[in-house]
Amino acid sequence: MGWPILSFLIFFPLFSSLLIFILRGSEDQIKKNSIFITLGATAINFLVSLNLWYDFDPKASGYQFVEYKKWIINFVSYKLGVDGISLFLILLTTFITPLCVLSVINSVKFRVKEFFIALLLMETFMIGVFCSLDIFLFFLFFEGGLIPMFLIIGIWGGERRVYSALKFFLYTFLGSIFLLIAIITIYLQLNSTDVEELSKINIPVNLQYYLWWGFFISLAVKLPMWPFHTWLPDAHVEAPTAGSVILAAILLKIAGYAFIRFSIGLFPNASLFFSNIVFVLSLVAIIYTSLVALMQTDMKKLIAYSSVAHMGYVTIGIFSFSKQGMDGAIFQMISHGFISSALFLCVGILYDRVHSRLIDTYKGIVNIMPIFSFVFLTSSLANVGLPGTSGFIGELLTLIGVFKMNYIVALVAGLGVILSAAYMLWLCKRLIFGNFSIQGLGKNEKLLDLNLIEKIMLFSLIILIILVGVYPNIILDTISSSVDQTLSSINRQIIIKKSLVY
Amino acid sequence: MSSNFMLLPELILIISSFIVLLVGVFKENSYKILNFIILLTLLFLIFFLIFYFDEKKNFFGNFYSVDPFVNLIKLFILGSIVFTLLLSKQYLENLKLLKYEFLVIILISTAGMFVMVSANNFIVLYLGLELQSLCLYIMASINTKSTKSSEAGLKYFVLGSLASGLLLYGCSLVYGFSGTLNYLEISKFSSSQLISLKFGLVFILCGIAFKVSAVPFHMWTPDVYEGSPTAVTAFFAIAPKIAAIAAFVKFLNVPYINYFNEWKLLLIIISCASMFLGSVAAIAQSNLKRLMAYSSISHVGFILAGVTISTVQSLNAVVIYTFIYVIMKIGIFSCILTLKKKENYYENIYDLSGISKNHPLIALSFTILLFSLAGIPPLAGFFAKFYIFLSVLEQKMFYFATFGLLCAVISSFYYLRLIKIIYFDPPKDNFDQIKSSGLKISIALTTFIILVFFIQPSLLTEITLDVIKHIK
Numbered sequence: 018m019g020w021p022i023l024s025f026l027i028f029f030p031l032f033s034s035l036l037i038f039i040l041r042g043s044e045d046q047i048k049k050n051s052i053f054i055t056l057g058a059t060a061i062n063f064l065v066s067l068n069l070w071y072d073f074d075p076k077a078s079g080y081q082f083v084e085y086k087k088w089i090i091n092f093v094s095y096k097l098g099v100d101g102i103s104l105f106l107i108l109l110t111t112f113i114t115p116l117c118v119l120s121v122i123n124s125v126k127f128r129v130k131e132f133f134i135a136l137l138l139m140e141t142f143m144i145g146v147f148c149s150l151d152i153f154l155f156f157l158f159f160e161g162g163l164i165p166m167f168l169i170i171g172i173w174g175g176e177r178r179v180y181s182a183l184k185f186f187l188y189t190f191l192g193s194i195f196l197l198i199a200i201i202t203i204y205l206q207l208n209s210t211d212v213e214e215l216s217k218i219n220i221p222v223n224l225q226y227y228l229w230w231g232f233f234i235s236l237a238v239k240l241p242m243w244p245f246h247t248w249l250p251d252a253h254v255e256a257p258t259a260g261s262v263i264l265a266a267i268l269l270k271i272a273g274y275a276f277i278r279f280s281i282g283l284f285p286n287a288s289l290f291f292s293n294i295v296f297v298l299s300l301v302a303i304i305y306t307s308l309v310a311l312m313q314t315d316m317k318k319l320i321a322y323s324s325v326a327h328m329g330y331v332t333i334g335i336f337s338f339s340k341q342g343m344d345g346a347i348f349q350m351i352s353h354g355f356i357s358s359a360l361f362l363c364v365g366i367l368y369d370r371v372h373s374r375l376i377d378t379y380k381g382i383v384n385i386m387p388i389f390s391f392v393f394l395t396s397s398l399a400n401v402g403l404p405g406t407s408g409f410i411g412e413l414l415t416l417i418g419v420f421k422m423n424y425i426v427a428l429v430a431g432l433g434v435i436l437s438a439a440y441m442l443w444l445c446k447r448l449i450f451g452n453f454s455i456q457g458l459g460k461n462e463k464l465l466d467l468n469l470i471e472k473i474m475l476f477s478l479i480i481l482i483i484l485v486g487v488y489p490n491i492i493l494d495t496i497s498s499s500v501d502q503t504l505s506s507i508n509r510q511i512i513i514k515k516s517l518v519y
Numbered sequence: 520m521s522s523n524f525m526l527l528p529e530l531i532l533i534i535s536s537f538i539v540l541l542v543g544v545f546k547e548n549s550y551k552i553l554n555f556i557i558l559l560t561l562l563f564l565i566f567f568l569i570f571y572f573d574e575k576k577n578f579f580g581n582f583y584s585v586d587p588f589v590n591l592i593k594l595f596i597l598g599s600i601v602f603t604l605l606l607s608k609q610y611l612e613n614l615k616l617l618k619y620e621f622l623v624i625i626l627i628s629t630a631g632m633f634v635m636v637s638a639n640n641f642i643v644l645y646l647g648l649e650l651q652s653l654c655l656y657i658m659a660s661i662n663t664k665s666t667k668s669s670e671a672g673l674k675y676f677v678l679g680s681l682a683s684g685l686l687l688y689g690c691s692l693v694y695g696f697s698g699t700l701n702y703l704e705i706s707k708f709s710s711s712q713l714i715s716l717k718f719g720l721v722f723i724l725c726g727i728a729f730k731v732s733a734v735p736f737h738m739w740t741p742d743v744y745e746g747s748p749t750a751v752t753a754f755f756a757i758a759p760k761i762a763a764i765a766a767f768v769k770f771l772n773v774p775y776i777n778y779f780n781e782w783k784l785l786l787i788i789i790s791c792a793s794m795f796l797g798s799v800a801a802i803a804q805s806n807l808k809r810l811m812a813y814s815s816i817s818h819v820g821f822i823l824a825g826v827t828i829s830t831v832q833s834l835n836a837v838v839i840y841t842f843i844y845v846i847m848k849i850g851i852f853s854c855i856l857t858l859k860k861k862e863n864y865y866e867n868i869y870d871l872s873g874i875s876k877n878h879p880l881i882a883l884s885f886t887i888l889l890f891s892l893a894g895i896p897p898l899a900g901f902f903a904k905f906y907i908f909l910s911v912l913e914q915k916m917f918y919f920a921t922f923g924l925l926c927a928v929i930s931s932f933y934y935l936r937l938i939k940i941i942y943f944d945p946p947k948d949n950f951d952q953i954k955s956s957g958l959k960i961s962i963a964l965t966t967f968i969i970l971v972f973f974i975q976p977s978l979l980t981e982i983t984l985d986v987i988k989h990i991k
Contacts, residue, residue, distance in 0.1 A: 088975075089976050089977055089980075090977040090980070090981070131879075156896065157896045157897045157973070160895060160896045160901075161895070161896050161897050163895060164890055164895055167935070167938075168938075168942065171938075171939060171942060171943045172942050172943060178943065179939050179943050182939070182943070183932070183935055183936075183939070186931070186935060187928065187931070187932060187935075190895075190928050190931055191925075191928045194921070194924035194925065194927070194928060195921075197905075197908070197924065198908070198912065198917070198920055198921065198924065201905075201908060201909050201912045201920075202912060204909075205909075205912060205913055
């Protein structure tokens with residue numbers, strides 16, 4: 018590889034945000050130019066990431082496109098690389114960000130320049146998280162992402178934005194101090210923070226237990242896992258549409274990714290030992306948050322709770338230690354990225370027109386907005402896990418994987434599918450079908466169906482949902498060798514430990 | 520003479536303060552030119568210290584010493600004095616406080632700080648400490664028209680004298696028990712050999728802890744910070760803190776090195792209490808200066824956490840933290856000094872709600888500095904905390920580290936509240952445009968350093984690591 022493609026992906030948005038920062042002129046000009054620059058930068062980033070996918074060799078084992086530079090002497094190196102698992106999360110990020118830009122063109126009315134700077138910074142941090150092969154570097158990106166997200170929620174959010182932004186920030190910050198302590202301990206005990214090197218070392222089992230908890234607390238907050246999930250509905254409800262989309266589609270995936278890469282990859286024994294705790298928490302999340310979602314009156318909150326439930330599948334898939342489970346978890350993360358973005362964009366579109374997120378406000382909008390209703394229904398069904406959509410593949414694989422490990426877990430998790438069908442379909446029934454009426458809409462106001470930009474955004478997502486749903490091998494083939502490799506190294510370590518014990 | 524040229528900085532400071540005094544008495548309205556000359560003098564001293572950085576020498580029969588550690592601290596002090604002069608000029612001009620005495624006092628207190636840092640003997644330490652403290656008392660009450668300022672000065676003086684008294688009493692105990700006041704000679708005693716030296720340790724510790732405003736000797740800080748003119752508060756928050764921390768480090772690691780087990784627990788308690796109180800008490804504050812006072816108490820707590828460990832790594836972390844802390848405080852106070860509307864300066868935190876609309880750049884710098892104070896990566900404030908906790912965890916003190924980081928989370932709340940007021944609240948007032956180039960420079964420079972520190976932290980750590988070896 019001639020050029021540092023990963024560094025480009027990370028720092029190009031940062032560079033463009035600097036460009037926006039120095040923009041001068043009248044307000045309209047600034048707005049137009051910053052939209053133009055952001056859209057261009059994110060589109061270029063997407064194309065570059067497609068190129069990354071094209072150059073990626075799915076058969077090869079280990080990390081590709083590795084970049085290595087010494088950074089802080091004797092301590093941290095600047096090391097980047099991708100494997101099949103992170104590749105698709107990077108693609109997801111670069112794909113969702115331009116959609117976010119499109120979605121806010123009309124809805125962000127003030128401080129447009131700052132909004133796009135925050136959005137681009139967000140992209141930098143998120144791609145950085147998925148690329149870094151050094152735990153400390155990972156932590157920097159992981160934590161740094163708090164700053165733009167805090168500002169996005171707090172400045173452009175809804176009524177209770179301050180409360181939500183503070184809650185989001187403090188929760189995540191509190192969780193991450195344990196991560197920091199764990200990272201420092203890894204460095205002090207094992208003298209390295211390099212993921213590749215660490216995965217070759219057999220970390221002493223006692224140490225693994227402590228470190229695992231350090232990582233787990235932080236990641237459980239970020240995922241979010243029950244009972245640390247309460248920040249998510251607040252943050253989702255108050256964030257602007259683009260913020261919700263980024264939060265649901267990408268930020269939640271960071272924790273899932275980190276579970277695979279660090280919790281499982283570095284501390285396999287501890288992960289196996291504590292996997293029952295994860296199962297219990299995930300099952301509670303699936304059942305409990307689905308029930309909570311059933312009773313929501315706010316659409317965004319409903320989708321937020323459904324996100325928590327769906328992330329529960331991701332964690333049980335990851336901790337099932339089986340190929341199908343792991344495949345399913347990764348697939349579920351990507352598919353949930355598409356589906357939740359589509360749903361949040363739909364809610365955002367409704368909110369832009371009527372300024373209400375309450376379900377009761379709307380009735381029978383299929384009569385006025387047929388195309389919108391089609392999109393909404395499709396993504397709802399995908400969220401439920403209808404065969405033929407991406408949601409189905411993710412849940413199916415996860416459940417198969419878990420069934421091998423523990424069939425009771427699979428059984429309870431299967432119940433969650435039914436519950437998700439209940440709340441999503443009930444939402445659709447109330448929202449879309451029936452006689453048309455909207456509270457608070459003046460007589461002269463007309464509800465317009467999707468315009469061109471909205472069609473582009475939503476249909477690109479719908480096409481992807483169905484495409485990966487029908488032909489999942491696009492993703493599965495590429496992640497397969499990375500998952501195999503992770504699992505084989507885990508199994509090797511676990512077997513070694515077992516042979517030592519007995 | 521040839522061997523004593525390392526005393527030049529102190530001599531130059533004293534002599535220039537006399538010159539300023541003379542010129543000021545005989546020539547009216549001479550502040551501007553004097554300010555300029557002093558800036559040049561300070562820059563000369565900075566170059567001098569950089570040039571003779573590696574010089575290591577003892578003077579006057581081990582009463583006084585110069586080594587790279589001392590030189591580095593002196594450089595920090597000089598740098599912060601330069602910034603103080605830059606950012607205070609316009610403020611003093613507006614309050615009609617532009618008196619040459621201000622410059623004289625700053626120079627003399629700088630000399631005091633130098634003596635304090637270089638001291639190799641408890642009496643010299645006391646002399647330096649008193650010299651700078653007396654100047655600080657005067658500076659706190661320099662706004663003679665304001666009762667608050669006079670009150671601050673008086674309060675500082677009364678409490679400060681008490682602390683000095685304790686320190687002096689400690690020194691006399693040390694002398695009584697050991698028969699010497701020299702650092703190097705005291706360091707020869709071990710704790711089993713002369714257990715009574717502990718008494719002196721405790722009293723001297725109290726005296727210096729007062730100067731760094733560590734809990735439970737912090738009571739003066741919020742009042743003095745609030746009462747003093749803002750430019751003076753900025754000065755209080757930076758230069759004397761550097762000197763006191765350096766003296767603290769030196770005092771614990773040179774004469775009392777063998778008493779590590781004795782003072783370790785004391786410092787852990789002081790450090791935990793400072794971190795906790797600084798974080799919690801600031802939440803209820805609505806005055807910016809008072810809030811910054813509590814913020815500096817909590818930062819001192821973090822610094823003392825590094826002092827407690829007393830390994831090469833941790834002292835290195837202390838120096839780094841001090842450096843970054845000073846940079847952040849200079850930036851924050853420069854931002855506070857821009858909150859001006861027609862001769863009036865605003866200090867309430869809710870007055871900040873205007874600036875993001877009308878002064879986007881200041882708001883941005885303010886926000887970056889606040890995030891850095893809260894310790895969010897990748898800003899410099901994170902690295903400061905990171906190095907401290909790296910060294911704490913190296914000693915396997917997990918509870919201590921967790922407690923400290925929890926305090927960091929609590930303290931992040933009030934920084935976030937400021938950011939909330941800056942960005943999320945509807946704009947209120949229109950502040951004046953900043954005219955002072957000194958303020959602009961210091962805001963831009965500090966923000967820049969805070970932002971780019973993460974690119975190559977080793978630049979600083981390599982220097983500090985070398986330097987620490989001279990006291991450890």
